[in-house]
Amino acid sequence: MAFLEVEDGKRVYYEHHAADGRPVVLVHGWAANARCWDTTLLALRAAGHPVVTLEHRACGRSDKDFADTSIGAIAADVVALVEHLGLREPVLNGWSLGGAVVVEAGRRLGANLGGLVLTGGATPRYTAAEGWPYGGTPADVEGVLAGLAADRPGTFRAVADAVCVKPVGEPVVQSIWQAFLECGPGADATLRDLAHVDQREILPALSCPVLLLCGREDGFVPFDAVAASQSLFPDAHLVEFGGVGHAPFLEDGETYRSELLAFLSRTGR
Template sequence: MATMKTKDGTKIFFKDWGSKDAQPIVFSHGWPLSADVWDPQMAFFAGQGFRTIAHDRRSHGRSDQVWDNNTMDQYADDLAELIETLDLHDAILVGHSTGGGEVTRYVGRHGTKRVAKVALIGAVPPLMLKTEANPGGQPIEAFDAIRKGTFDNRSQFFLDVTTPFYGFNRDGASVSEGLKLEFWRQGMMGGLKGQLDSIRAFSESDFHEDLAKLDRPTLVLHGDDDQIVPIGASALETVKIVKDAVLMIYKGADHGLTQTHQDRFNADLLDFIRE
């Protein structure tokens, strides 16, 4: 187990697999999960000759559970400290869901001097919340319901949310009890306060200005049946902002497509990285 301490004294857990001399791929996970969700990708890409790195976001997984600073700006700064601590260069940044927001805000705050490419997978940018300027977003009541479910009975809510997360409520879906239980396990490792704070971070953060600073080859990959981060207000808007972004849509795919479409996703990401 490897950890680092941030400038504010928070211990961040991370995994670092493969050759230390290889090009690094840094994976940022979604809410309320941990670095473990990326294990298949980390093993696959390390086997392809890359160095693969993933961390547990503060207040998630095995990282410290902190009362304050569970914000998107701080998530991005933690990612920057990890990249600088490991002295990574020419890194490929891959972010899923909230992790896509983390990666985008990292670019907005720290630039792309250490970055070669970016992949945003089922990602929350540019803005999830419905506002006058963002009529395609989701109403605040949707996020209030997530807060209430998490606070009232986090254990049951994390089990229940796997159904739309993986599209298990769709006709013909192959339901995996293992995926549901693994989601629950990772979610329950985190701290309640930080996870509640993170709901605001992923739903109310506006990434328009951050996206405009993305000047590296960018893959925007999304399922068109994503029930957690609907494609219309996310990926389809992101590609209007990021110059020359590559949009890849998985027809009928769910939010957890890195797992439900694992082999296809790994192959497509590898092709993008090697282009």
């Protein structure tokens, strides 16, 4: 348990579970926190991988009063943490909005990027645009933010209920909801920024191995969008999770962990 000062005396929370294998950095989704990765973390540690988790600006135990909570700012924190810990060619795994974060962080890491894992990753776009007919609209995002402004607990509960399609039990849904309730209003600006981020020019320049893990019934990042993104990467492998929603690591954890460890084995040093 530690904090990294990243901007104007403000800090982000992180954990560094040291080991000797290929380092893996786990980046959570919008408004969540690092605890969502606990079962994944245990599997990675058991396989000998050093694991780093962090919590976005305005989320979890990180400071809530950052002036800048954009995708780029959070990506800069990931890069700063990789450099602070001296990680060599880490694999970055981003869930949902965290997918956009790790793509931008990977671009900045350049030759020191070992690989990318996109778990229902919201890249190259979260919303539809010319030449990209997938996802909703910025107006849809503004509707969610308006709901948060009117009834933050209720809106977050509705989002938590929609994350998983496969039954995972009330304790899991409750844990997602509680994580959402821990985030500060700054996380709202992160989602608003995501609605306008376009990474279509970045993906072809990422020559590292990429693993795409996506639920067929994902209600937040359409499976067809993830499938379309595969062709933009020079080296990407897609794994489809049938009957699964937005959180394959929670809904089909055994398969998820198996695919992740196999990818790391193929790309390991």
